[in-house]
Amino acid sequence: MDxxxxxxxxxxxxxxxxxxxxxxxxxxxxxxxxxxxxxxxFTQKYWLAIAVLPFFWLFLHYVxxxxxxxxxxxxxxxxxxxxxxxxxxxIVLFFLLVLDDYIPDYKYFYISFTALFSFHLVLTYLPxxxxxxxxxxxxxxxxxxxxxxxxxxxxxxxxxxxxxxxxPKLSGxxxxxxxxxxxxxxxxxxxxxxxxxxxxxxxxxxxxxxxxEIIIAIEHDEKVLLQKILIKLTYQDLRIKATxxxxxxxxxxxxxxxxxxxxxMELRKNLLPTWEETLKRGMDFIISLxxxxxLLPVYIFVALGIVFTSRGPIFYSHxxxxxxxxxxxxxxxxxxxxxxxxxGPKLSSNNDPRITKFGKFxxxxxxxxxxxFYNVLIGDMSLVGPRPERLFYIKQIAERNPLYYxxxxxxxxxxxxxxxxxxxTETIEQMNKRLHYDLIYLENMSILLDIKILLHTILxxxxxxxx
Numbered sequence: 467m468d469x470x471x472x473x474x475x476x477x478x479x480x481x482x483x484x485x486x487x488x489x490x491x492x493x494x495x496x497x498x499x500x501x502x503x504x505x506x507x508f509t510q511k512y513w514l515a516i517a518v519l520p521f522f523w524l525f526l527h528y529v530x531x532x533x534x535x536x537x538x539x540x541x542x543x544x545x546x547x548x549x550x551x552x553x554x555x556x557i558v559l560f561f562l563l564v565l566d567d568y569i570p571d572y573k574y575f576y577i578s579f580t581a582l583f584s585f586h587l588v589l590t591y592l593p594x595x596x597x598x599x600x601x602x603x604x605x606x607x608x609x610x611x612x613x614x615x616x617x618x619x620x621x622x623x624x625x626x627x628x629x630x631x632x633x634p635k636l637s638g639x640x641x642x643x644x645x646x647x648x649x650x651x652x653x654x655x656x657x658x659x660x661x662x663x664x665x666x667x668x669x670x671x672x673x674x675x676x677x678x679e680i681i682i683a684i685e686h687d688e689k690v691l692l693q694k695i696l697i698k699l700t701y702q703d704l705r706i707k708a709t710x711x712x713x714x715x716x717x718x719x720x721x722x723x724x725x726x727x728x729x730x731m732e733l734r735k736n737l738l739p740t741w742e743e744t745l746k747r748g749m750d751f752i753i754s755l756x757x758x759x760x761l762l763p764v765y766i767f768v769a770l771g772i773v774f775t776s777r778g779p780i781f782y783s784h785x786x787x788x789x790x791x792x793x794x795x796x797x798x799x800x801x802x803x804x805x806x807x808x809x810g811p812k813l814s815s816n817n818d819p820r821i822t823k824f825g826k827f828x829x830x831x832x833x834x835x836x837x838x839f840y841n842v843l844i845g846d847m848s849l850v851g852p853r854p855e856r857l858f859y860i861k862q863i864a865e866r867n868p869l870y871y872x873x874x875x876x877x878x879x880x881x882x883x884x885x886x887x888x889x890x891t892e893t894i895e896q897m898n899k900r901l902h903y904d905l906i907y908l909e910n911m912s913i914l915l916d917i918k919i920l921l922h923t924i925l926x927x928x929x930x931x932x933x
Contacts, residue, residue, distance in 0.1 A: 531740020611640030618683035619646035786854035801825030851879030
């Protein structure tokens with residue numbers, strides 16, 4: 467599926483819509499407010515606006531998440547999405563570019579704003595409606611399809627396969643096969659679509675067949691396997707739906723979705739709205755960039771402290787697991803002696819002899835973590851998020867609490883709610899306790915919560931109260 471080409475259709479449509487809307491509005495201002503029909507002309511201000519405004523609108527639409535999930539648009543939702551984004555953009559433009567107009571009466575301001583909003587809304591939405599309607603037609607005719615995998619092998623899986631596959635207006639599901647969760651396989655299902663393997667083969671099947679959508683259709687007596695299925699799918703970038711009989715198991719993680727009368731529930735793909743995701747990443751980039759520049763004297767102080775108090779490198783780097791389960795190298799100021807883990811991974815404690823005297827100061831003030839602003843800058847980490855762990859410890863934590871894999875849905879952070887509550891962990895039990903706070907954070911994620919955690923962290927650093 468040509469996702470890039472589909473995105474470009476919307477981008478070019480929005481680009482030219484913004485030019486045409488501002489051009490018509492400029493003529494409207496000249497005719498209705500400035501000089502009537504005497505002379506229509508293009509001012510220097512107009513040409514500057516034409517050069518800049520399209521990018522303002524594209525940025526606004528991007529931040530709002532309009533260019534994500536490009537084939538799955540609802541025309542009803544699309545209208546209201548467009549309506550509110552255009553409204554916000556026009557308010558900004560009105561105060562920046564229109565409010566300084568010389569007018570004989572304030573009623574002209576109301577008229578100008580209504581005209582600006584109306585031109586942008588109509589010229590932006592109508593091309594979008596055309597593109598989206600054309601895409602829907604292609605999906606329903608089978609010209610566009612989404613590689614879909616069924617998880618389940620009994621009567622329930624067969625029932626939902628028939629419901630989705632036999633509708634006159636197709637849902638866009640291109641069934642590549644099914645994965646069985648038990649040895650028992652319903653024969654009629656196997657006749658209809660290929661059996662691609664068992665639950666242990668799930669990830670390999672997703673990669674091999676380029677699966678875009680999962681439908682979990684298990685029987686009532688198979689629900690004990692649901693957590694195992696969800697854990698395997700946690701860090702896969704897929705659309706995941708479940709049949710109605712598993713609703714009570716995943717309440718709070720779903721939104722109801724009905725495809726032409728077929729009751730399915732869609733698991734939340736994103737923990738934050740797109741605009742908050744974009745804002746969070748923007749804050750990460752800007753704050754980490756400023757931190758790397760303005761904390762340079764602190765970096766020099768810490769580097770000198772390490773050099774003069776212990777032998778070995780200034781920085782320490784090792785592999786951690788991050789977003790979607792991908793490994794990355796994390797950077798810290800070295801707070802332990804060289805070869806501290808020559809006998810294998812070992813958690814530290816307050817009286818750990820491996821920690822240098824200067825290292826104790828760094829840990830108490832959290833200054834050993836500040837090189838991670840570089841990790842944040844390049845996108846491996848976020849300012850706020852669950853602390854990343856090594857695979858050696860992840861396996862031990864996940865054995866006790868398989869929900870650990872849910873934290874792969876977000877970037878790991880320099881600081882977190884669990885870091886404030888618990889600090890450095892000394893045992894696997896403490897790691898599991900920290901996971902409890904991380905999971906609560908995931909269910910309550912917001913920009914405001916991140917700001918609160920950052921403020922608490924700053925106070926911890928200033929007071930030297932790190933654990």
